[in-house]
Amino acid sequence: MSSGTTDFEALLREALTPVDPPADLVARLELTLVNLTELAQEELDAWELSAMRDPRNWVRPAAAAVVGVTAGTALVALRVRSRHRVRKQQSSGLMDLAERTMHDVADEARRILPHR
Amino acid sequence: MPDDLPKTKSELDARFTELYRAHLRDVYSYSYYRVGNHHDAEDLTEQTFLQAYRHFERALRESNGRPLRPWLIRIAHNLAANFYRDRSRKPESAIEDADTISTTHTTESLVEGREELKSILDGVQQLPDDRREALIMRFALGMDNREIARALGRTDGATKVLLHRAVRQLEGIVAETAADPVAGESS
Numbered sequence: 001m002s003s004g005t006t007d008f009e010a011l012l013r014e015a016l017t018p019v020d021p022p023a024d025l026v027a028r029l030e031l032t033l034v035n036l037t038e039l040a041q042e043e044l045d046a047w048e049l050s051a052m053r054d055p056r057n058w059v060r061p062a063a064a065a066v067v068g069v070t071a072g073t074a075l076v077a078l079r080v081r082s083r084h085r086v087r088k089q090q091s092s093g094l095m096d097l098a099e100r101t102m103h104d105v106a107d108e109a110r111r112i113l114p115h116r
Numbered sequence: 117m118p119d120d121l122p123k124t125k126s127e128l129d130a131r132f133t134e135l136y137r138a139h140l141r142d143v144y145s146y147s148y149y150r151v152g153n154h155h156d157a158e159d160l161t162e163q164t165f166l167q168a169y170r171h172f173e174r175a176l177r178e179s180n181g182r183p184l185r186p187w188l189i190r191i192a193h194n195l196a197a198n199f200y201r202d203r204s205r206k207p208e209s210a211i212e213d214a215d216t217i218s219t220t221h222t223t224e225s226l227v228e229g230r231e232e233l234k235s236i237l238d239g240v241q242q243l244p245d246d247r248r249e250a251l252i253m254r255f256a257l258g259m260d261n262r263e264i265a266r267a268l269g270r271t272d273g274a275t276k277v278l279l280h281r282a283v284r285q286l287e288g289i290v291a292e293t294a295a296d297p298v299a300g301e302s303s
């Protein structure tokens with residue numbers, strides 16, 4: 001490959017520098033995923049037991065359950081991890097940090113996985 | 117079935133968390149250069165991770181241990197195609213804040229070359245879709261030929277040719293613009 005091509009590719013690499021996502025995107029993305037989880041949960045809650053007698057209705061709540069369990073647990077982890085730096089700054093020591101983390105996990109789990 | 121597949125839901129979720137954290141910037145960069153503005157890039161990134169969420173378990177199972185970045189970028193690629201089809205529009209003619217992006221380069225030589233970088237970004241937007249995408253994957257995301265091939269659903273050989281032709285065509289566009297800046301602006 002010629003040096004001209006190498007130079008051009010170097011310029012191309014500079015031009016197409018990776019773009020950091022805006023700070024609020026992560027929060028918005030998590031919120032959207034939380035909403036998805038809650039929708040799935042609500043769908044389960046709202047499902048009338050009588051409808052379950054009809055096998056044709058089984059697919060939809062089953063899908064909701066899958067989304068709910070997968071998304072919910074991941075979001076607890078995501079949200080707890082995302083606040084690690086804040087907790088670290090607020091903590092007086094390792095024990096305090098551990099305690100704050102445990103509280104955070106419990107709070108998020110209660111919020112995101114309310115019926116499990 | 118590979119041994120490293122998650123055996124519980126919590127393991128699966130932890131793996132998704134890793135994927136999300138490792139590749140948020142990749143997906144956002146791809147989306148941004150693909151659609152040309154931050155607003156739509158955010159929507160596209162969001163939709164990509166939602167889709168990934170829904171199909172993550174199957175993707176892990178079928179990946180046979182291979183990296184999932186090409187799969188993620190393929191989701192973004194398909195969503196971007198739908199985005200243009202649904203809205204009946206094409207990518208914006210130029211990246212909305214190419215000047216801002218270029219100012220992140222701080223060395224004197226690069227500051228001197230800022231117009232050239234802007235010209236390259238404008239040229240990228242003039243390329244056919246497949247060539248533009250291949251260049252974004254290679255130079256913005258640092259993907260190798262094999263990853264790009266998987267993301268685009270092509271063979272490794274076809275991808276190598278695609279990249280080569282994309283660079284050649286872009287060089288031509290940039291040279292043409294440098295020789296006749298007015299023609300470059302009107303294209």
